[in-house]
Every structure is written in structure tokens, then in C-alpha cells.
Amino acid sequence: MSAGLVRPEPGKRPKASCTRFEASLPDELWQSDFTHWPIATVPGAVVVSRLDDRSRNLLHARAFATVTMDDVQATFLQACAEHGIPARTLTDNGTVYTTRPISAAPGRSERTLALMGVRQSNGRPCHPQTQGKIERYHRTLKQWLSARPLASSIDELNEQLAEFRHVYNEERPHRALGRRTPGEAYRAKGKALPDPELAAGTQTKLDEQRRRETTAGSPGATRRKPIPKDERAEPARADVTIGPGIRRIDRRGCVTQNNIAGKRRIFNLGKHNAGRMAELLIDHGRAVATDLETGEILADQTLDATREYQYRKPANDVNDAPRQM
Structure with missing residues (x-):
């Protein structure tokens, strides 16, 4: 640059200035996202995954023909049944995860998280770097699937995902984890827990809302309980x-x-x-x-x-x- 051979770019942020985030405990933060993968019988499948931020442990991966908020909620509950309830989740702003872009009222999945004491975070729109770990995981997943025969059905793809999950968690050392496997890193420390005060506060609000709806003449009760046409x-x-x-x-x-x-x-x-x-x-x-x-x-x-x-x-x-x- 001093010799005039390199054009200075003062507006370009150096990589060294970026702050790298990592949760301090397993289950402190779960990242979730979905990606698309082709199969032989339908135009494509949607793979929903959940990844522990601290250890990169793949907590859950399941394929669907199409994905809905109910599917996302089901995968979360299945991961909780196997691993316990996390303290926080991190996703993008897809409507299967949050209703914030389209409504001020929380969606069914968001209410479920709050009732379990799980805080929800959403990355900035058009900024996938916030969910960088699971975005990078998607590349690894697709490289692994590309080296195998194309699945002929959703069930067969789910079998491949189960095999991949074992290899990814237990057999494949991770450079960011000091060459440990994600499974080893996940089991190495005690786990973070959900917030009981959030769960209790959410339950209190829900009980109060139900009480208002069932009280004759209470404001808004008729709006929340429409009468069927017939x-x-x-x-x-x-x-x-x-x-x-x-x-x-x-x-x-x-x-x-x-x-x-x-x-x-x-x-x-x-x-x-x-x-x-x-x-x-x-x-x-x-x-x-x-x-x-x-x-x-x-x-x-x-x-x-x-x-x-x-x-x-x-x-x-x-x-x-x-x-x-």
C-alpha cells in the first residue's frame, strides 16, 4: 500500500474486527434452520435441523415434504425429550419460527417456548451470519448427502439423516472444538437451563387471558371467541x-x-x-x-x-x- 500498488478500501471491514460469539454452556443456545434437498419421488424435501451453539452437537434433523410451524414445534419437542430443554433458541425470521414479521401477537410455537421458559432470539433480516454455525453445518450436510445415492423417499432420506447425525456427532472431529467430536464437547460440561420465571409469567398471562374470555361482559371476550355462522x-x-x-x-x-x-x-x-x-x-x-x-x-x-x-x-x-x- 505504501508503494501505491494496492488500492486502499477504508470502508471494507477487516475480518479481525469481527466478534465471534459462542455460548458458554451446552443448551444455552440452540440454533435452528431448514434447508432443501432433492429426492427422487417429489420435487424436493425440507430438512429441519437443530444445533447446539456451544458444542455444534446435532440435536435433531428430520426431513419433510413441506414444513409448517407445527412441524417445527414437533421437532423442537422431540429434541427436548432427548436432550432436555434449552435456555434460548436462535432462528431466522421465517414464519415457521416466528410471527413477528406479520403480527404483533406471538405465534403458537412462540407461546410454547415461553411456557417452557425458553427465550427466543431471531437474527437480523438478510443477515445469515447471525446463524453462522448452522449455515456452515448445512454445507457439511449437503457434501455428505451428495456422496451417497439420492434418496427415493422422505423415509429413506430420514434414514440417511440418522446415519449422518451419528457420524457428525460421534465420529467426525471438529477443528473448532480442539479436534473433539461435537458429542464429546456436548457431554463435557453441565447444561444451561430454561428460565422458570419466564415460564411462570407466561402461564400467569395465559390464565388471565382465559379468565377474561370466560367472564361475561369482559372487554374483548367476544372478539376472541367468534360464534360459528350456523x-x-x-x-x-x-x-x-x-x-x-x-x-x-x-x-x-x-x-x-x-x-x-x-x-x-x-x-x-x-x-x-x-x-x-x-x-x-x-x-x-x-x-x-x-x-x-x-x-x-x-x-x-x-x-x-x-x-x-x-x-x-x-x-x-x-x-x-x-x-x-
């Missing part, structure tokens, strides 16, 4: 009159108005009407929603004073049709 009955008409109010139909197809019989009410007018301006009138307990521009009646129904959310009951025949462009 069980809905015409509500008793309440003598409530509210002058016309203009609202924009939101992206859910709903309009919301406060202080109708002492409560906020949400009226479903249909998703295909989202973005339209509607006039809502309550006349002696009869709710009528009209398109402000065309005069089309979007809903004509009896107000259900016992519920915040008003089930959709469109006007008959042509008035239920989407607006033609």
Missing part, C-alpha cells in the same frame, strides 16, 4: 339511535364508531369495499351503512348491543356485489 341468532333490537356519521372503510373492510350504546362498535362491510367512504346510521337499533358516493347500501342489520364486533349481514341481492370499475 349458531348465530338475530340479536334483540336495542332502542338506540345515533345520527349519521361518515367513516372510511379500513383495509379489513370495517368501520369503527365510538359511543354506540356506551361502547365502541366495529361493523364489517366486506373487504372488497375497503377504501370507500361510508355513512353509518343507527335508527332505533337498526344499523344501515351506505356508500357515500354511489348510495349503495353496504349493510342493513340489527345492532347487537352485546358485542363490540358486529357480524356482517349484507343487504340482499345486488347490494352485496362489489362496485364495478
